[in-house]
Amino acid sequence: xCYYTDETQTGLLxxxxxxxxxxxxxxxxxxxxxKGGGRVRWASIGSGRSALPILTPPPAWTTEPAIESVLQNxxxxxxxxxxxxxxxxxxxxxxxxxxxANARRTFGERASMGGRQFDASARLRQLGHDVGCxxxxxxWSGDAAMTYxxxxxxxxxxxxxxxxxxxxxxxxxxxxxxxxxxxxxxLDSLRRWxxxxxxxxxxxxxxEAQLTQIASKGLERLSxxxxxxxxxxxGVARNIDTITSGYNAVNLKEAPNFGxxxxxxxxxxxxxxxxxxxxxxxxxxxxxxxxxxxNRELLQEMSEEYGRLPDSQxxxxxLADIAGIQEGLKVPDSxxxxxxxxxxxxxxxxxxxSVGDPFTADHVSVTVPGVGSTTRGTIAGMTGEAAELRNxxxxxxxxxxxxxxxISTNIAAVAWVGYQPPANLGxxxxxxxxxxxxxAPKLTSLxxxxxxxxxxxxxxxxxxxHSYGSLTAGIALNDGASHYVDNAVLYGxxxxxxxxxxxxxxxxxxxxxxxxxxxxINPLGAFAPYHGWGSDPNxxxxxxxxxxxxxxxxxxxxxxxxxxxxxxxxxxxxSDYSRNAGERMTGYNLAAILLNRPDxxxxxxxxxxx
Amino acid sequence: MLxxxxxxxxxxxxxxxxxxxxxxxxxxxxxxxxxxxAKGSFEDARQRLNDAAKVIAExxxxxxxxxxxxxxxxxxxxxxxxxxxxxxxxxxxxxxxPLSDMVEFGRTFDAEEFAAANEIVREExxxxxxxxxxxxxxxxxxxxxxxxxxxxxxxxxxxxxxxLTITGDCVLMQSVVDLPPGQLPPEPPIVPTEPSIVPPEPPIVPTxxxxxx
Numbered sequence: 001x002c003y004y005t006d007e008t009q010t011g012l013l014x015x016x017x018x019x020x021x022x023x024x025x026x027x028x029x030x031x032x033x034x035k036g037g038g039r040v041r042w043a044s045i046g047s048g049r050s051a052l053p054i055l056t057p058p059p060a061w062t063t064e065p066a067i068e069s070v071l072q073n074x075x076x077x078x079x080x081x082x083x084x085x086x087x088x089x090x091x092x093x094x095x096x097x098x099x100x101a102n103a104r105r106t107f108g109e110r111a112s113m114g115g116r117q118f119d120a121s122a123r124l125r126q127l128g129h130d131v132g133c134x135x136x137x138x139x140w141s142g143d144a145a146m147t148y149x150x151x152x153x154x155x156x157x158x159x160x161x162x163x164x165x166x167x168x169x170x171x172x173x174x175x176x177x178x179x180x181x182x183x184x185x186x187l188d189s190l191r192r193w194x195x196x197x198x199x200x201x202x203x204x205x206x207x208e209a210q211l212t213q214i215a216s217k218g219l220e221r222l223s224x225x226x227x228x229x230x231x232x233x234x235g236v237a238r239n240i241d242t243i244t245s246g247y248n249a250v251n252l253k254e255a256p257n258f259g260x261x262x263x264x265x266x267x268x269x270x271x272x273x274x275x276x277x278x279x280x281x282x283x284x285x286x287x288x289x290x291x292x293x294x295n296r297e298l299l300q301e302m303s304e305e306y307g308r309l310p311d312s313q314x315x316x317x318x319l320a321d322i323a324g325i326q327e328g329l330k331v332p333d334s335x336x337x338x339x340x341x342x343x344x345x346x347x348x349x350x351x352x353x354s355v356g357d358p359f360t361a362d363h364v365s366v367t368v369p370g371v372g373s374t375t376r377g378t379i380a381g382m383t384g385e386a387a388e389l390r391n392x393x394x395x396x397x398x399x400x401x402x403x404x405x406x407i408s409t410n411i412a413a414v415a416w417v418g419y420q421p422p423a424n425l426g427x428x429x430x431x432x433x434x435x436x437x438x439x440a441p442k443l444t445s446l447x448x449x450x451x452x453x454x455x456x457x458x459x460x461x462x463x464x465x466h467s468y469g470s471l472t473a474g475i476a477l478n479d480g481a482s483h484y485v486d487n488a489v490l491y492g493x494x495x496x497x498x499x500x501x502x503x504x505x506x507x508x509x510x511x512x513x514x515x516x517x518x519x520x521i522n523p524l525g526a527f528a529p530y531h532g533w534g535s536d537p538n539x540x541x542x543x544x545x546x547x548x549x550x551x552x553x554x555x556x557x558x559x560x561x562x563x564x565x566x567x568x569x570x571x572x573x574x575s576d577y578s579r580n581a582g583e584r585m586t587g588y589n590l591a592a593i594l595l596n597r598p599d600x601x602x603x604x605x606x607x608x609x610x
Numbered sequence: 611m612l613x614x615x616x617x618x619x620x621x622x623x624x625x626x627x628x629x630x631x632x633x634x635x636x637x638x639x640x641x642x643x644x645x646x647x648a649k650g651s652f653e654d655a656r657q658r659l660n661d662a663a664k665v666i667a668e669x670x671x672x673x674x675x676x677x678x679x680x681x682x683x684x685x686x687x688x689x690x691x692x693x694x695x696x697x698x699x700x701x702x703x704x705x706x707x708p709l710s711d712m713v714e715f716g717r718t719f720d721a722e723e724f725a726a727a728n729e730i731v732r733e734e735x736x737x738x739x740x741x742x743x744x745x746x747x748x749x750x751x752x753x754x755x756x757x758x759x760x761x762x763x764x765x766x767x768x769x770x771x772x773x774l775t776i777t778g779d780c781v782l783m784q785s786v787v788d789l790p791p792g793q794l795p796p797e798p799p800i801v802p803t804e805p806s807i808v809p810p811e812p813p814i815v816p817t818x819x820x821x822x823x
Contacts, residue, residue: 296801303800326800327631330702332693372627381629384696391709394690398682398712399769409686466628564753564768575628 093198096215096222100191103226107184115177119170121480124163128156157284160448162247167479168441169243175437176236183229190225194218279341286359286453288335295336299325302341302349314346320376321349328353328383328415337414338446348420349375352446355386356412359455363462365389365594366414366450367578368443370467370492372424375417382415388581389413393591395582400562400600407595414450418442421468433471433497433533440475447476447484460486460596466577467492467521471533477504486510487593489553491577491586492519493537495528501550503534509598513537513550514586517609519574538609546606553589554602560588561600634699636794642699643782644791651784652694652706659710659776662734666764666774667713669730674723678716687712697780703798705782713774719753727766728755731774735764 194214201210279298283291303322309315329336331353338352358364367386369378390413397407419439447461463485465473473481474496477488482505490496491514498504501511515522515538525537539549555577557570568585571577581587585602592600634642649655660681667679682688694706719727735741739760753768761779766772786795 293801300800324631326797327633327701329800330704330798331696332702332706333689334702369629373629377627377631378629380631380633380701381627384631385629387696391690391695394687395775398684398687398771398773399767402770409684411686562769566754566756566765566767577628579628 093194093211093215093218096194096218097191099219099222100187103222104184104187106226107180107187107229115170115172115174118173119166121163121167121170124159124166125480125483128159128163131156131159156452160452164441164445164448165243165247167444169240171437171441171479172236172239172243175239176233179229179232179236183225186225187222190218190221279343281338281340281449283337283359283449283453286455288337288354288357288359291337291359291453292335295339296329298339298341299336306345309345317376318345318349321351321374324374324376324379325349325351325353327380331355331380331383331387334383334387338416338418338449340418348417350418350442351375351379352414352416352418353379353383353386354412354414355383355390356410358412358414358450359453360410361412362408362410362456362458363393363460363595364412364414364450365462365464365590366416366443366447368416368439368463368465368469368473369421370465370469371422373417373421373469374423379415379417382417385578385581386413386415389578389587389590389594392581392587393594396560396562396565396588396591396600397595399565400597407597411594413594416443416446418446419472421472432531433475436468436472436475439472440479440481443472443476444479444481444484447481451484462486462590462594462596463488464578464590464593465490465493465496467574468494470494470496470537474498474504474534477506480505482506486596487598488512489514489590489593490537491515492521492574494521494524495531495533495535495537497532498534499549508551511550512553512589512593512598512601513548514553514555514577514589515609516555516570516572516574516576516586518572521574540606548604548606548609552604552609553593554585554604554608556585556604556608558585558602560585560592560602632698633701639700639704640792640794643704643786643794646705646780646782647787647791649779649781651787652708652781653784655778655781656692656694656708656710659708659778662738663710663713663774663776666730666734667715669734670715670727673726673730674719676717677719677723679713680716682712682714684712695777700780700782703783704786704795705780707780708778710774710776710778715768715772715774718768718772724753724755724766724768727772731755731764731766732757735759735762738762738764740764 198211198214201207201214281291281295285291299322303319306315306318306322309318325336325339328334328351333355335354335357336351337354337358338350340350342349352366365386367382369382372378390411393411393413394409397409397411401407419435419442421435421439447463450461461484463473463477463481465471465488470490470493473488473490474493477485478497482488485506487510488504488506489512493513493515496504501507504511515525522538528534528536535549537550538552541547541549555571557568559565559567568588569583571579571584571586576584577586578590579587581591589601592598633639663681671677671679688711691709691711694708696702697705697707732743735757740757740762742759743755743757753772755766757764763777764774765776766774789795
């Protein structure tokens with residue numbers, strides 16, 4: 001017999017011949033139906049992080065005393081895993097308990113070691129900043145200044161690189177600890193679940209068959225828990241391998257010369273050396289033409305190399321990535337500001353384009369795309385939107401500029417496709433933040449590189465994140481990217497792992513959210529607290545008056561604060577925010593934030609949102 | 611899982627990629643290119659827009675005592691206007707939307723002057739087939755006049771200063787117009803022979819320059 005397990009009738013629980021299967025993988029609050037004593041019982045199952053999707057721990061079985069009793073007094077199962085006693089036959093479950101005990105031992109008992117002790121990135125970044133303060137100023141020139149400046153830049157680069165590596169290592173260790181903790185919790189929950197459900201099976205001729213089915217289901221889930229954790233830990237191991245290579249690269253290429261740059265030739269040699277390997281953009285020159293040309297030459301090499309691959313999906317995809325980048329570079333005044341050749345050709349080619357010169361501009365934006373974004377399918381469109389955004393920002397700047405408060409028209413807009421978000425909402429990865437966690441350090445690295453290479457000390461940087469890209473941006477801000485960001489707007493967001501702007505290193509005056517009232521992602525955002533993605537981006541707080549938890553910018557049609565500036569049309573749905581920036585309110589607001597003028601943006605209140 | 615997710619988001623259409631390029635390829639692109647040849651080139655269109663902007667500016671200056679005008683001397687604006695904007699269905703090496711250089715007036719208009727200036731913009735825009743005036747949030751007190759149509763957008767607005775801009779419809783680059791029909795232009799090399807930043811054109815000398823401070 002099967003029952004719907006929640007109001008939306010999306011979760012089925014079947015009892016008896018169909019074996020119990022509650023489908024709790026989503027991790028959202030649901031109701032389960034448990035059959036016992038010939039009647040249907042209901043219990044609420046609490047929420048858990050969807051990063052541990054196999055079996056959400058049920059911390060709050062609440063409604064039926066009989067079930068509570070079972071769960072609060074699980075059968076005594078010793079380390080051997082064999083049943084210690086009970087009122088019903090145990091043979092059907094012995095295999096499960098034995099396997100469970102072995103699996104549980106695999107994950108140990110001691111508290112997992114966190115990653116913080118490996119992460120000295122904050123101190124290293126501060127040190128890099130301090131070293132940067134000691135760079136030669138404009139009044140010191142000549143060979144000595146150049147040598148010293150190169151050495152100073154080298155030291156800063158090393159510190160930045162090691163800080164990035166430290167941060168990634170700390171995160172990997174932390175992730176490993178979370179995997180182990182999660183696996184332990186899942187296993188403990190699984191044992192309670194099997195024990196509890198087995199206790200509800202009534203005596204009779206079908207009892208043994210049902211216990212066998214329960215044990216079978218328990219073993220299946222046990223396998224999933226162990227397999228899932230194993231996969232996750234393998235991923236962590238691969239990450240640590242990559243990080244180790246990064247440390248080695250620092251040692252090989254930089255440490256031997258650290259403090260030993262004794263002449264200009266060596267200094268210039270260092271300047272030409274990429275930070276890691278040879279396959280990632282070195283933008284330290286801060287010369288857009290040089291960076292663009294170097295990246296295009298690498299793109300040309302990659303095109304030829306991938307073109308020689310045997311026909312395969314990988315070849316098709318990589319050449320499509322390259323074609324997408326080429327198309328983006330046909331947008332007027334666009335440049336290839338970042339390019340990375342992945343070590344594994346099956347991986348997407350990360351890239352970033354810029355409309356305008358991000359090294360000299362007074363105002364720069366970096367946009368992070370969301371679900372479904374790939375280099376081949378996204379970067380050209382994003383680059384076109386960057387051109388529209390820059391043009392709108394320029395128009396707004398000219399319209400709002402005043403003699404006593406001029407607004408610079410030297411603007412650049414960067415489109416970054418440097419990480420791999422979920423391909424679509426049908427993927428399970430949309431329900432966890434693994435891909436965002438993987439992308440966030442890359443985003444931080446780009447922002448750091450842009451900041452280091454900037455030739456404009458007064459430059460402002462705005463970070464824009466759309467959809468799943470807002471989650472990636474939020475994690476990056478939380479992890480230190482806010483150091484490089486003056487303003488941020490996250491829109492169409494399912495959550496960004498923050499309860500306040502301060503969690504992201506931002507504040508109410510420089511951190512903003514945009515949500516169209518009919519964006520279908522809003523319901524997903526409402527679930528953000530239940531899967532560890534912070535507060536609902538559209539959370540409304542009621543104290544003296546209604547207000548958004550995060551400052552909202554207007555998405556509906558209306559006027560702007562700039563006298564005489566044209567009225568804007570509204571945005572709707574999930575995809576309008578950055579389209580046709582010159583026409584929409586959302587595009588205008590992004591332009592105002594890009595110009596570092598939040599006072600010109602149009603804010604939104606809860607009353608005007610609905 | 612998928613069922614739950616779809617329910618969660620209300621059966622939305624989140625599966626589309628909002629950034630997906632809509633540029634045409636192959637025969638569809640050739641067909642569109644050939645259908646646009648009669649409209650001339652981007653370079654010519656931009657010149658026509660600048661000529662129109664100049665005519666409008668001069669007429670306004672004649673109609674409004676004490677008013678002056680110039681094409682902006684801001685190199686950042688010049689560069690953006692010179693480059694144009696991308697088209698939806700053709701890549702930037704094939705076609706672009708032309709932008710006139712930005713006209714900056716020496717002082718703002720009062721209500722009567724703004725009405726007179728609007729009339730001039732309306733008349734000149736009509737010559738391009740642009741006759742649809744913006745009615746969104748139309749208020750007498752606003753200093754924003756927008757005429758659209760036939761792919762053109764004439765905008766006269768004043769905030770801190772009074773500005774005229776004109777945007778044109780998507781047109782082919784001269785290098786594409788010069789090619790015989792029935793074919794796509796050659797793919798540009800990944801590594802160009804020229805720097806990616808092209809210096810802006812020299813500023814156009816205004817016919818009635820602003821007084822020097």
